[in-house]
Amino acid sequence: MPLSRRKTLALIGGGTVLTAVAAFGGFAATRRPHNAVAPWGLAGSYDDPRLNALSFALLAPNPHNLQPWQVRLEGADALSLHRDPSRHLPETDPYDRQITIGLGCFLEQMVLAAGAAGHTVDLTLYPEGEGGAIAQAVFGQGGTPDPLSAQILDRRSCKEPFEDRSIPAGLVAQLARIAAVYTDPETVSALKELTFDAWMTETMTPHRMQESIDLMRLGKSEINASPDGIALGGPFLESLMAVGVLNRKSLADQKSTGFQEAIRMYRRMLNATPAYVALTTATNTRLDQIKAGREWLRLNLTTTALGLSLHPVSQALQEYPEMTPHYQATHALLAPRGHTVQMLGRVGYGPKIAPTPRWPIEAKLTHG
Numbered sequence: 492m493p494l495s496r497r498k499t500l501a502l503i504g505g506g507t508v509l510t511a512v513a514a515f516g517g518f519a520a521t522r523r524p525h526n527a528v529a530p531w532g533l534a535g536s537y538d539d540p541r542l543n544a545l546s547f548a549l550l551a552p553n554p555h556n557l558q559p560w561q562v563r564l565e566g567a568d569a570l571s572l573h574r575d576p577s578r579h580l581p582e583t584d585p586y587d588r589q590i591t592i593g594l595g596c597f598l599e600q601m602v603l604a605a606g607a608a609g610h611t612v613d614l615t616l617y618p619e620g621e622g623g624a625i626a627q628a629v630f631g632q633g634g635t636p637d638p639l640s641a642q643i644l645d646r647r648s649c650k651e652p653f654e655d656r657s658i659p660a661g662l663v664a665q666l667a668r669i670a671a672v673y674t675d676p677e678t679v680s681a682l683k684e685l686t687f688d689a690w691m692t693e694t695m696t697p698h699r700m701q702e703s704i705d706l707m708r709l710g711k712s713e714i715n716a717s718p719d720g721i722a723l724g725g726p727f728l729e730s731l732m733a734v735g736v737l738n739r740k741s742l743a744d745q746k747s748t749g750f751q752e753a754i755r756m757y758r759r760m761l762n763a764t765p766a767y768v769a770l771t772t773a774t775n776t777r778l779d780q781i782k783a784g785r786e787w788l789r790l791n792l793t794t795t796a797l798g799l800s801l802h803p804v805s806q807a808l809q810e811y812p813e814m815t816p817h818y819q820a821t822h823a824l825l826a827p828r829g830h831t832v833q834m835l836g837r838v839g840y841g842p843k844i845a846p847t848p849r850w851p852i853e854a855k856l857t858h859g
């Protein structure tokens with residue numbers, strides 16, 4: 492499927508995550524980065540129950556697809572999960588709150604996959620306190636499959652416009668068991684404004700935006716060499732890269748036609764949103780963040796099971812000075828009792844999306 496002129500323009504102008512995924516979905520067969528997506532096909536092919544569960548866990552959603560996990564296998568039946576200290580987002584996630592949420596998603600997916608294979612997981616979070624491992628896990632026999640585990644390979648973050656149809660009340664009720672769901676036109680409209688204004692603040696603040704640009708993988712060989720970050724590729728884009736039109740410099744040029752088109756595309760995408768969801772916690776400890784990640788993963792698997800699409804839109808929740816007005820407005824709307832909004836997302840009926848790259852589990856094992 493060739494990229495439309497509109498999508499291409501947006502990419503040249505720094506379309507960020509929205510168009511990155513559109514591009515990835517549009518790869519022609521010859522330019523598809525097979526190596527980068529190979530871990531989706533390898534999930535479930537390991538004999539060791541821990542590696543088997545980890546091969547699914549690493550497909551979890553995580554901010555900017557940084558995959559900040561490191562795992563140490565311990566003895567015959569245990570493992571510890573660590574945060575890779577080299578993988579962080581200092582400009583947009585200065586307190587590692589979102590990174591920690593991503594690790595929560597990883598843990599929940601690991602536990603679900605273990606259960607589906609007939610194994611229990613005895614999980615201890617922060618066994619040595621917050622300075623040490625994120626979790627220690629001891630695997631045993633006898634887990635029961637959770638139906639949500641069947642959705643792991645189909646789950647996506649869908650960064651696309653959604654169809655112009657509302658979500659039936661019965662499905663809203665199922666989502667509402669996990670998250671707050673906003674479908675009333677007034678709140679949805681307020682959230683469209685807030686999420687757009689927040690995204691604009693990040694996009695128009697060069698040193699914050701640069702963090703995303705630095706994480707873009709331009710073309711098949713970069714994507715295969717670093718199967719993480721934001722993948723931009725496909726035959727047409729690669730031809731633009733070859734002639735020097737599409738590069739990290741052009742992606743940062745606010746004056747370009749493409750940049751302006753990217754802004755219009757983002758606005759149009761947000762407008763095509765029938766509902767928002769939010770996860771809040773009363774306090775904002777590391778344990779709260781892990782819990783929010785586990786819940787987000789379950790929410791994303793539930794939307795998948797229900798035929799719905801989910802897209803995190805996190806800018807308004809980020810903790811840096813330029814974002815403060817949007818942070819405060821979002822919290823006044825969604826968490827008026829001083830709670831913390833850990834995740835905010837769009838939900839609706841979106842198109843089918845290709846899987847994003849992953850490092851294989853072997854690249855994430857540490858020894859000693």
Ligand SMILES: Cc1cc2nc3c(=O)[nH]c(=O)nc-3n(C[C@H](O)[C@H](O)[C@H](O)COP(=O)(O)O)c2cc1C
Nearest residue numbers: 508552553554555556589592647648803804805847
């Ligand atoms: C804590 C967290 C925050 C995220 N924030 C955003 C966001 O603001 N915008 C966005 O497009 N995607 C966001 N994502 C989605 C990631 O980009 C996505 O999970 C990653 O690229 C892997 O893609 P996948 O979820 O389709 O497997 C977020 C994910 C997590 C876990």
